[in-house]
Amino acid sequence: MSGVNRGKDIAEGSFMNISNDQQQTPSRYESQKRRDWNAFVQYLQNHRPPVSVSQCSYNHVLDFLRYLDQFGKTKVHLQGCMFYGQPEPPAPCTCPLRQAWGSLDALIGRLRAAYEENGGAPSVNPFASGSIRIYLREVKECQAKARGIPYKKKKKKMGGGGSSSSSQGMGAEESGSTSSFHFS
Numbered sequence: 001m002s003g004v005n006r007g008k009d010i011a012e013g014s015f016m017n018i019s020n021d022q023q024q025t026p027s028r029y030e031s032q033k034r035r036d037w038n039a040f041v042q043y044l045q046n047h048r049p050p051v052s053v054s055q056c057s058y059n060h061v062l063d064f065l066r067y068l069d070q071f072g073k074t075k076v077h078l079q080g081c082m083f084y085g086q087p088e089p090p091a092p093c094t095c096p097l098r099q100a101w102g103s104l105d106a107l108i109g110r111l112r113a114a115y116e117e118n119g120g121a122p123s124v125n126p127f128a129s130g131s132i133r134i135y136l137r138e139v140k141e142c143q144a145k146a147r148g149i150p151y152k153k154k155k156k157k158m159g160g161g162g163s164s165s166s167s168q169g170m171g172a173e174e175s176g177s178t179s180s181f182h183f184s
C-alpha cells in the first residue's frame with residue numbers, strides 16, 4: 001500500500017523539480033578548481049622530463065608554486081629595499097611581484113581536493129604533505145614581514161638572536177619588555 005503512495009510522491013517531486021536546474025551549473029569554486037588542476041597537469045607535462053600525476057611528489061608541487069610567482073601581482077620587498085616592512089610604500093621600487101600567500105594557500109586547497117577527485121589516493125596526496133604546509137608558512141611569514149602586515153603578535157626585534165621562533169606562550173616575557181618605554 002505505502003509503496004504506491006511513495007511512487008506517486010517521487011513522480012510529483014521530479015515534476016516539480018524540472019525548473020530547478022541551477023544546481024547543474026558548476027560553482028565558481030568548482031570551475032576554478034578544474035582550471036587549477038588543468039594548469040598543474042599541464043605544468044607536469046611540460047616538465048623535463050615529463051612527470052605523470054601518479055609520479056608527482058611534493059617537490060613538483062613546490063616547484064609549481066615557485067613557477068607561479070612570475071605571474072604574481074603582490075609586491076614583496078627584498079630585505080635590502082628601503083620600503084621593506086612598509087604596508088604602503090610612497091614610491092615604486094624594483095622588488096619582485098609574487099603570488100600572495102593567501103592565493104597559494106587557497107590554490108593548494110583546491111588542488112588537494114582535485115588530486116583525490118581525479119583518482120589519487122589520499123595517503124600519497126602530495127598537496128597534503130607537511131613540506132607544503134611548512135613552505136606556505138614560510139611564505140606567509142616572509143610576506144608579512146616584507147609588506148609590513150602583522151598577522152601574529154611577536155616580541156620586538158632584538159637583532160641577531162638566532163633563537164628559534166617556535167616558542168609559544170611567552171606572554172609574560174613580552175609584557176615585561178614594554179616596561180622600558182619612556183614618556184617625555
Ligand SMILES: [Zn+2]
Pocket residue numbers: 076077078081082083084093094095
Ligand atoms: Zn621594494
